[in-house]
Amino acid sequence: MRPPTRTPHGPARDALLVAASLLDVWIHDVGTHHPGELAAALLAACALLTRRRLPLAAFLLTLPTALFTDAVFATLVALYTLASRTHHRVPLAVCALAFAVCDLTWWSWPSPEFTDLDDRQGLIPLSYSVAQATAPLFLGQLVQARRELSLRLVEVSEAKEHERLLLAQGVLAKERAQLAREMHDAVSHQVSLIAVRAGALQVGSRDPDVKEAAATIRLLSVQTLDELRHMVGILRASGSRPTELTPQPSLADLERLVTGSGIETDLRTDLPADLPPPVQRAVYRTVQEALTNIRKHAPGATATVRVRQRDGTLRATVTNTAPSRPALSLPGAHHGLIGLRQRAELLGGTVTSRHLRDGGYELRLELPVDGPQ
Known part of the structure; x- marks a missing residue:
């Protein structure tokens, strides 16, 4: 059995079904001459409250009213619930057959003898009972298939979205790797040349102002190289593992x-x-x-x-x-x-x-x- 599915309007819906079942009992005037029939009908109506948690038990509790009365609304609802929540076809077919037998037996109650199949008029109750049993069965299976199809569509959508994100991350990682190569091969090389030339100017010049300016250029170039190397490392490691960010200034x-x-x-x-x-x-x-x-x-x-x-x-x-x-x-x-x-x-x-x-x-x-x- 599938686990019960809880919906926000579940209790209200169950109460409405119980009320409809009691109305069905009143319309068919059940229990006027046989109190036992009324007890079976009331038991079936109350059993609908457990149809979400225990669909099979709820169906079994509603069978007596299909056997002894013509108020079968509760039994049909229980059979529909069971069909919408189980994947086991054989027990489901047995339950549907049980309902058809009970309903067909009621047609000839209190002499429970099945109709003579040679009499065409006798086929009417049989066809009516089979139709009543198969309708909620097929409807429940249809609802179950629709629910599972919706879940599969959600799963497919999530899988496609995940695949799209992975593809985007792969493209981004390639772009970052290419950018890291460009920074390493071009920018770092040029900044290194600036630092070397500034160092040579600092050593070779006799002008104090020029030496100070060259020292500043060399210092800034070295700091820029350090930052570039760290950025290249972050870009190359992106997507593989978390990287340590540069300490933020204060x-x-x-x-x-x-x-x-x-x-x-x-x-x-x-x-x-x-x-x-x-x-x-x-x-x-x-x-x-x-x-x-x-x-x-x-x-x-x-x-x-x-x-x-x-x-x-x-x-x-x-x-x-x-x-x-x-x-x-x-x-x-x-x-x-x-x-x-x-x-x-x-x-x-x-x-x-x-x-x-x-x-x-x-x-x-x-x-x-x-x-x-």
Whole structure:
């Protein structure tokens, strides 16, 4: 037997069927002359309450009313339930035959003698009983087949979706592997050459400013190479096993960031050490982007970084003076400020920027310290 299937409207449906069975008993006027018939009919009606948990037992309890009365609604419902919940065809056929025999016996009750098959008129009760037995049988099997077909369709859909995800992951893994090769073969090689040339310039030059600039270039190149190697490792391992992500920056890394920027910067911070990590990362990325833009667009400028918290609001301001020499034309994605604004909006804050009257530039980040994380 299949395990009972519980539906949200199951109890209400059972109660409605019991009421319909009792109405069937009343319509056929069962029990007027034989109280035993009424007892059998009431037992059949009550047995419908157990048809979901014990379909076979419920059917057996409804058989007496089919044998002694013509109120067979409860028996038909029990037979339908049994047919919709069992895969064993032989016991199901036996139950249907039992119902047909009981129903056919009632036609000749109280002399339970089967109709003479040579009499065509006698075939009417036989055909009627067989039809009554096969109708709920076939209907229950049809409902069972439909239910199982729906389950199979769901399983097929889930299997196809899983296959699609696996295919997408395979394509993504191939693309990441190709990207890792390109980064390793092209980008890493070029950055390595930059680091080597900067080191040679640092050693061979006698100009202190040139030596300092070369040292900064070499330091940044080495850091870039380390990050590239880590990214290549993540891309190559993607899809095979979880990888350890690069440690995310915090406010403690601001001083190292400013020192390695190669820009004369005045850094002043007045913040507690227990700020949420997303807020610390937002401050770090804002200062990092501002210093990068200063190097690209305001060579020779000095910078001022102020980070403080007042009245539940964190403010990070990066300003720079006017450039002292022409800016070089460098490639850029022009997505830095957009990314900063999106990060700030996720934290409930804002990022603003403006040109200063003296030719400088200001970038300001404002975040609610207790805002959404």
